[in-house]
Amino acid sequence: MRQLLQFMSKKSKINVTNASSSSLHLNLFSRRLHAPTSQSPSFGIAFDIDGVLLRGDSPIGGSPQALKRLYYDSATYSISSLKIPYVFLTNGGGVPESKRAEELGKQLGVNILPLQVIQGHTPFRELVKRYENDLIVAAGKGEPANVMSEYGFKNVLSLDEYASCFENIDPLAQYKKWTKMRAVDRQMALTTDPCSQRVRAVFIVSDPVDWSRDIQVLCDILRTGGLPGREIAHQPPIYFANDDLAYQALFPAERLGMGAFRIALESIFNRIHPNNMEYTSFGKPSPFVFKNAENVLTQVLQSAYNNVQAGGETPPLKSLYMIGDNPSVDVKGARQAGHPWFSILTRTGVFKGKENHAEYPADVVVDCVEEAVDYILRKECIS
Numbered sequence: 001m002r003q004l005l006q007f008m009s010k011k012s013k014i015n016v017t018n019a020s021s022s023s024l025h026l027n028l029f030s031r032r033l034h035a036p037t038s039q040s041p042s043f044g045i046a047f048d049i050d051g052v053l054l055r056g057d058s059p060i061g062g063s064p065q066a067l068k069r070l071y072y073d074s075a076t077y078s079i080s081s082l083k084i085p086y087v088f089l090t091n092g093g094g095v096p097e098s099k100r101a102e103e104l105g106k107q108l109g110v111n112i113l114p115l116q117v118i119q120g121h122t123p124f125r126e127l128v129k130r131y132e133n134d135l136i137v138a139a140g141k142g143e144p145a146n147v148m149s150e151y152g153f154k155n156v157l158s159l160d161e162y163a164s165c166f167e168n169i170d171p172l173a174q175y176k177k178w179t180k181m182r183a184v185d186r187q188m189a190l191t192t193d194p195c196s197q198r199v200r201a202v203f204i205v206s207d208p209v210d211w212s213r214d215i216q217v218l219c220d221i222l223r224t225g226g227l228p229g230r231e232i233a234h235q236p237p238i239y240f241a242n243d244d245l246a247y248q249a250l251f252p253a254e255r256l257g258m259g260a261f262r263i264a265l266e267s268i269f270n271r272i273h274p275n276n277m278e279y280t281s282f283g284k285p286s287p288f289v290f291k292n293a294e295n296v297l298t299q300v301l302q303s304a305y306n307n308v309q310a311g312g313e314t315p316p317l318k319s320l321y322m323i324g325d326n327p328s329v330d331v332k333g334a335r336q337a338g339h340p341w342f343s344i345l346t347r348t349g350v351f352k353g354k355e356n357h358a359e360y361p362a363d364v365v366v367d368c369v370e371e372a373v374d375y376i377l378r379k380e381c382i383s
């Protein structure tokens, strides 16, 4: 845990070169055009995505209009015309930040930098040095192995790919008509047989798809020290991108999330292994995630404004707003992070109550994200 604290407390090393130097002159020109005083704001906003901005793939709660209000009047809605720094702070994931930024941009009608997208698995990039060349397994929907490769992990297989290396590892595979076991196609597998290589760590990047197969294979990895089929050995580390018990998807009632999967895996592992499962969970409501979001918001502000305030240090943001739909994740996280975080709860997702939430009351409750942004801009006296 101490190591976790150490690496999480390090200032984020996220690359901000997306706001490339070649665009600086254009940026400066645009800023002067839009904001003669170039006064940078002293607050930033973190938006949860699912249940606040989107339900499934569709915008909700007036989210495109809400985001556009954070720019100077512009047809481009890009970093060069950004008035208020904001980030997306989601426990979701499964695709690289660059790809998610592009998708969100299309869904919400603004241009988004990869820097602005903080997903549940984004902190995994801080572990590259520890496992750079080790064999690691990445699980979950989407492109878990691509996510880890983009972070710099060199020897990574998805759980799908890894399982396909072992004959009969899933005794139910023949009944799963929807799956097609495919051969490993990653570079590393061409040179080394993954079955004989020790798995040094497991990363649950996004919600697992095939719980029965994944729990079986993960138990195999964890109880044998990373060599399925061999004798019992010390458990390798397992990292979860979040610990959400449930989340709001398209179905009217909440769906089981990664936290539910963790409980299932842990319960079974603890019954078949002499020692209890050791694991690390990231994502909201961890205070480290909010600290990191604060650093990233400052970087976004610098990308948008620093070129104008030549050489000047960016003063710390005085208010940070978390807009979320899940009291036990978004509100609890902002409350634990403390000043200067301020929580705004919407009624468009997990929370549907009339009054405030009893256990984790937000600073303000609103109907939707557009109302939340209205509230913030009024409070900060921004027209």
Ligand SMILES: [Mg+2]
Pocket: 048, 049, 050, 051, 052, 248, 324, 325, 326, 349
């Ligand atoms: Mg949510």
